[in-house]
Amino acid sequence: MELLTLPFMQRALAAAMIIGLAAPALGIYLVQRRLSLIGDGIGHVALTGVGLGLLTGNEPVFSAIVVATVGAVGVELIRERGRTSGDLALAMLFYGGIAGGVLLVGLSDGSGNSSLMQYLFGSPLTTSATDLMVIGGLGVTVLAAMLFFRPALFALCNDEEYARVSGLPVRTLNLLLAVTTAVTVTIAMRTVGLLLVSALMVVPVAAAQQLTRGFVSTMTVAMLIGVGAAGAGVLVSAEADTAPGATTVLLALAVFVATALAASIRHSLHRPQTPPTASEPPDVVLHA
Amino acid sequence: MSVVAVSHLAAGYDGREVLRDVSLSVTAGDVVAILGANGSGKSTLIRTILGLVPSRRGSIELFGTPQKRFRQWARIGYVPQRLGAGSGVPATVGEVVASGRLARRGVFRFPAAGDKAAVRDALTAVGLLDRIGDPVTTLSGGQQQRTLIARALAGKPDLLVLDEPNAGVDAASQEAFAAALTRFAGDGGTILLVLHELGPLRPLIGRAVVVHDGRIAYEGTPPEPAGHHAEPDHEHLHPHAEELKAGICEWAPTEGTKAY
Numbered sequence: 001m002e003l004l005t006l007p008f009m010q011r012a013l014a015a016a017m018i019i020g021l022a023a024p025a026l027g028i029y030l031v032q033r034r035l036s037l038i039g040d041g042i043g044h045v046a047l048t049g050v051g052l053g054l055l056t057g058n059e060p061v062f063s064a065i066v067v068a069t070v071g072a073v074g075v076e077l078i079r080e081r082g083r084t085s086g087d088l089a090l091a092m093l094f095y096g097g098i099a100g101g102v103l104l105v106g107l108s109d110g111s112g113n114s115s116l117m118q119y120l121f122g123s124p125l126t127t128s129a130t131d132l133m134v135i136g137g138l139g140v141t142v143l144a145a146m147l148f149f150r151p152a153l154f155a156l157c158n159d160e161e162y163a164r165v166s167g168l169p170v171r172t173l174n175l176l177l178a179v180t181t182a183v184t185v186t187i188a189m190r191t192v193g194l195l196l197v198s199a200l201m202v203v204p205v206a207a208a209q210q211l212t213r214g215f216v217s218t219m220t221v222a223m224l225i226g227v228g229a230a231g232a233g234v235l236v237s238a239e240a241d242t243a244p245g246a247t248t249v250l251l252a253l254a255v256f257v258a259t260a261l262a263a264s265i266r267h268s269l270h271r272p273q274t275p276p277t278a279s280e281p282p283d284v285v286l287h288a
Numbered sequence: 289m290s291v292v293a294v295s296h297l298a299a300g301y302d303g304r305e306v307l308r309d310v311s312l313s314v315t316a317g318d319v320v321a322i323l324g325a326n327g328s329g330k331s332t333l334i335r336t337i338l339g340l341v342p343s344r345r346g347s348i349e350l351f352g353t354p355q356k357r358f359r360q361w362a363r364i365g366y367v368p369q370r371l372g373a374g375s376g377v378p379a380t381v382g383e384v385v386a387s388g389r390l391a392r393r394g395v396f397r398f399p400a401a402g403d404k405a406a407v408r409d410a411l412t413a414v415g416l417l418d419r420i421g422d423p424v425t426t427l428s429g430g431q432q433q434r435t436l437i438a439r440a441l442a443g444k445p446d447l448l449v450l451d452e453p454n455a456g457v458d459a460a461s462q463e464a465f466a467a468a469l470t471r472f473a474g475d476g477g478t479i480l481l482v483l484h485e486l487g488p489l490r491p492l493i494g495r496a497v498v499v500h501d502g503r504i505a506y507e508g509t510p511p512e513p514a515g516h517h518a519e520p521d522h523e524h525l526h527p528h529a530e531e532l533k534a535g536i537c538e539w540a541p542t543e544g545t546k547a548y
Binding site: 028031032149151152154155158159161162163164165166167168169173205206209212213214215216217218 | 338339340359360361362364366368371372376377378379380382383384386387388389390391395399421422423439443
């Protein structure tokens with residue numbers, strides 16, 4: 001544990017834990033909306049931003065945030081309008097984003113491959129003090145927005161039409177989710193990498209909902225699992241000399257397997273002895 | 289006072305015009321049932337009134353304000369046909385019903401004691417207070433429907449708009465919710481509802497509107513239960529007799545419905 005006295009280790013741990021809290025807090029809304037893979041798509045797009053930053057000599061995090069935000073808002077507008085072509089549009093975005101990123105990173109004069117790997121799979125130990133300030137500031141903002149607007153975001157993701165008839169600012173809330181997705185993906189790329197960031201949004205939620213009965217409890221447990229997996233991922237990977245991003249995601253998946261097993265055991269123990277009482281009448285009315 | 293005023297409305301989806309020329313007026317305290325066959329446009333009518341389907345021609349006014357400029361959405365409680373399919377993220381009955389307070393409270397304020405009390409009142413009104421902490425997915429279809437009515441009631445609306453609230457609902461739920469609607473109407477509330485069959489709601493309904501082929505085919509007293517059906521003044525219903533039968537013939541007074 002003397003690792004914890006090392007400043008770079010402390011920064012890596014702090015960054016990972018902020019993301020471990022923020023990613024599931026946002027991810028629960030994406031899962032509720034059946035957009036579990038959107039984070040992945042936006043991650044691909046962010047890579048183009050990283051490439052642009054490296055090529056132009058700007059901080060890659062900022063150019064990635066800008067490009068990812070444009071991509072996320074674009075996806076949201078396509079979803080809002082078309083709905084049918086959304087799937088295909090998303091696929092285009094995936095491939096365009098990653099191809100653009102690989103191309104631009106290659107064109108930049110830095111050591112192309114190693115920096116590419118760093119963004120695709122994360123390298124938390126290289127988190128600088130400036131990085132930590134950016135991650136901390138943006139991560140806490142995302143977290144605060146997800147918690148503060150929880151009733152409205154829950155209503156939106158649970159039943160968009162009802163939210164509309166309630167007079168909620170549906171489009172603004174949708175764009176808020178799109179922008180926070182882009183921001184979360186980008187700040188998480190240092191910790192788990194762009195290809196694994198979506199896992200930190202989705203897997204803790206999937207694990208939590210095996211155990212919980214309500215939305216607030218699911219969100220709370222998912223955040224605990226997220227922060228635990230992210231923190232443990234950094235520590236375990238430093239001790240065992242494994243890839244930090246992959247370690248974090250595998251730890252979260254292990255929690256999922258454990259909670260799913262626990263839920264199925266509990267389910268088989270508490271199997272109801274009597275069939276459900278309220279039987280539904282047939283939808284069709286037969287006339288004598 | 290005019291609650292809903294629709295004049296020469298046309299609406300539809302992707303090139304297909306579902307409503308051609310519909311005019312409808314609902315005043316405070318009315319209980320109006322919209323009847324019609326599947327595909328007649330009865331659901332489209334209320335969805336257009338609520339702004340979920342864009343109108344093509346004609347005008348819609350809500351509480352005297354043109355729908356495009358209407359902002360007092362807390363005055364309307366909407367009950368959709370069913371709870372969203374659900375994505376696996378659990379939500380309790382209480383959490384779903386609490387969404388009904390947002391129209392009144394707004395996005396920027398935290399729930400207060402009054403919000404919690406309104407949620408409990410609404411769940412009491414539909415007889416589901418004991419299920420407040422249960423995941424909605426563990427409820428029967430009828431109980432989920434009552435949850436949606438409680439969500440609408442929690443906002444303390446002046447107008448309830450319901451889309452086929454009793455489709456595939458068990459008898460206990462039908463009664464619980466006929467009672468909730470009766471109480472709402474008794475307190476001076478206005479109700480506009482799409483129905484496939486009148487069922488136990490029949491005694492509550494003041495006026496029936498039959499939508500056929502995108503137009504209003506009949507407007508007046510609700511069709512009487514079997515027996516009165518053959519009376520001369522019901523002759524004009526016959527082009528639509530098939531669909532109306534569903535609302536008439538299977539209905540017969542029972543112990544439960546006499547109470548209303």
